[in-house]
Amino acid sequence: MNCIESIHSGSSTSHQYDVNGFTGPIDVLTQDEAKHALNEVCTELLVDPDTQIRKTDRNNGRFKLHLILPTIDSIAHHPLVIEAVQNALQTCDLCLWSSDINWKDPNSDGFFAPHQDSTYAGLSPPSKCLTAWIALSDPVGETEGCLSFYPQSHIRGQLPHEQALGGGSIQRSKDDNININNNMLSLGQYIAPSQLEKLDPPTPVAVPLRAGQMTLHSFYTVHASGPNRSSLGPRVGLALRYFDASTVVQTKTNSKEMVTWISSSLDPLGTGNRVSGNIIHNFDLEPRLPPHPTVEDIGRMRKIRDEALRREEANYFG
Numbered sequence: 001m002n003c004i005e006s007i008h009s010g011s012s013t014s015h016q017y018d019v020n021g022f023t024g025p026i027d028v029l030t031q032d033e034a035k036h037a038l039n040e041v042c043t044e045l046l047v048d049p050d051t052q053i054r055k056t057d058r059n060n061g062r063f064k065l066h067l068i069l070p071t072i073d074s075i076a077h078h079p080l081v082i083e084a085v086q087n088a089l090q091t092c093d094l095c096l097w098s099s100d101i102n103w104k105d106p107n108s109d110g111f112f113a114p115h116q117d118s119t120y121a122g123l124s125p126p127s128k129c130l131t132a133w134i135a136l137s138d139p140v141g142e143t144e145g146c147l148s149f150y151p152q153s154h155i156r157g158q159l160p161h162e163q164a165l166g167g168g169s170i171q172r173s174k175d176d177n178i179n180i181n182n183n184m185l186s187l188g189q190y191i192a193p194s195q196l197e198k199l200d201p202p203t204p205v206a207v208p209l210r211a212g213q214m215t216l217h218s219f220y221t222v223h224a225s226g227p228n229r230s231s232l233g234p235r236v237g238l239a240l241r242y243f244d245a246s247t248v249v250q251t252k253t254n255s256k257e258m259v260t261w262i263s264s265s266l267d268p269l270g271t272g273n274r275v276s277g278n279i280i281h282n283f284d285l286e287p288r289l290p291p292h293p294t295v296e297d298i299g300r301m302r303k304i305r306d307e308a309l310r311r312e313e314a315n316y317f318g
Helices: 003-007 012-020 031-044 070-076 079-089 274-282 295-316
Strands: 022-027 094-104 112-115 129-135 147-149 169-173 176-179 213-218 223-225 235-244 258-263
Touching (some): 012 079, 079 094, 147 213
Antiparallel strands (some): 094 235, 147 223, 169 176
16 A cells, blocks of 8 residues: 555544544554664663663753664654654655654653643644654653643644743642653743643543554644653653645744655655755755765764754754
């Protein structure tokens, strides 16, 4: 079945995604594949093998690793991942806007407050963008701080967000205050409880994952995750941010961002291709890491990654 036939087949993935704004768990990697990817990430992030804690606090080191790590590149282009994303977004034309590693140290207090990925992304329309979240550590359950989603919140569109970069606390539930200083979101953003109470239903659904399993959620879907209370190891997931390349445009213009081409019903370099034309006018294309990269290849791609991150940060924090 080709892509066009697949997206019109009415899969359960696309139905659940349309109705609830998220879907999962979806099996995409074997546990061995997930472990191999985790090991590669740990090496890149300088993880202490004894404590399982990162030796570096360089936050942007966890972004766009698909440009420099072979296993992350292969996951970003994995057929099972791409098929699920195409079905959810109902398009064959995909680009990868960004990727990032979500890391929570064992027995730590860091959490992600309720938020929407659409808020500061600068991509329009957000309904044509989604996040694929793949568990690399095992398990990623409620103890480890798995993702929780507010069903059908995506139909509400963009909700107002608060920013709190220090001090105070926010109400996560009626009897659970959490120190806002532990919010791991870059700008300390969160959706206020008064807004969450208006959602129907107002209660999030936790989706535990095993290593190699994936969830998909719309950029408009309200989601959150608690701290990792497990002493067994870090909670690690790979977030891949895809969008429909035939419709999505960049709305923040401080810098022309760079994206990775994933798939198209047409040759992306073909003359007159609508996907290529869209990308040329709104984004620059990132080259893909070669299948068997040399040291020189990795060095070249690190420079490209640095430039891609510089542009993304200019818009996100601009």
